[in-house]
Amino acid sequence: MANHVCPWWLGYLLVSPLRRLWQHPDKILAPFVGEGVLVLEPGCGMGFFTLDLARMVGPNGRVVAVDLQERMLAGLRRRARKAGVLNRIDARLARADRLGVSDLTGRVDVALALHVVHEVPDVAGFFAEIAATLKPGGKLLFVEPRGHVSGDAFAVSLALAEKAGLRVVERPRIRRDPVALLALKEHAPAQRKG
Secondary structure, three states: OOOOOOOOOHHHHOOOHHHOOOHHHHHHOOOOOOOOOOOEEEOOOOOHHHHHHHHOOOOOOOOEEEEEOHHHHHHHHHHHHOOOOOHHHHEEOOOOOOOOOHOOOOOOOEEEEEEEEOOOOHHHHHHHHHHHEEEEEEEEEEEEOOOOOOHHHHHHHHHHHHHOEEEEOOOOOOOOEEEEEEEEEEOOOOOOOO
């Protein structure tokens, strides 16, 4: 699978209010995110989903937003400060080969891989890190953009997620994008630390 990281300057387009007309974060995330939960959002960019997540988790919840580009995180922090939710967001800079979330092992209620896996160089490692963070009963919502990711490529990613100890528990509909809701298998393999 080829990977290409979205340039930081496109982050401004990705957080456009017009995007909410066809991809509203509340409608997409409400079935999976509730008040007081810990959410992991790798590939957060400038926070199109992150700000809504911070509102959804409330004052007792937390969103760990991870991105590879400091400029994306700087944009996220500015937007979160303006929206009054910065105190609910832990914005972290990832490395090319690690998310840097080993401190979250077994603690995450919901992880979101929203339009990001096709940009990851080590998809198997990515899913292993995510799986390691999930607490019992935790879920991963995995969504790719249909224009960028074919059904076959999505199936390959799902197979890698399964090898990392995750299983598909539901196939929710989110527009016409490839989507899977994943959970830990009963006996997940040893997870990669990161």
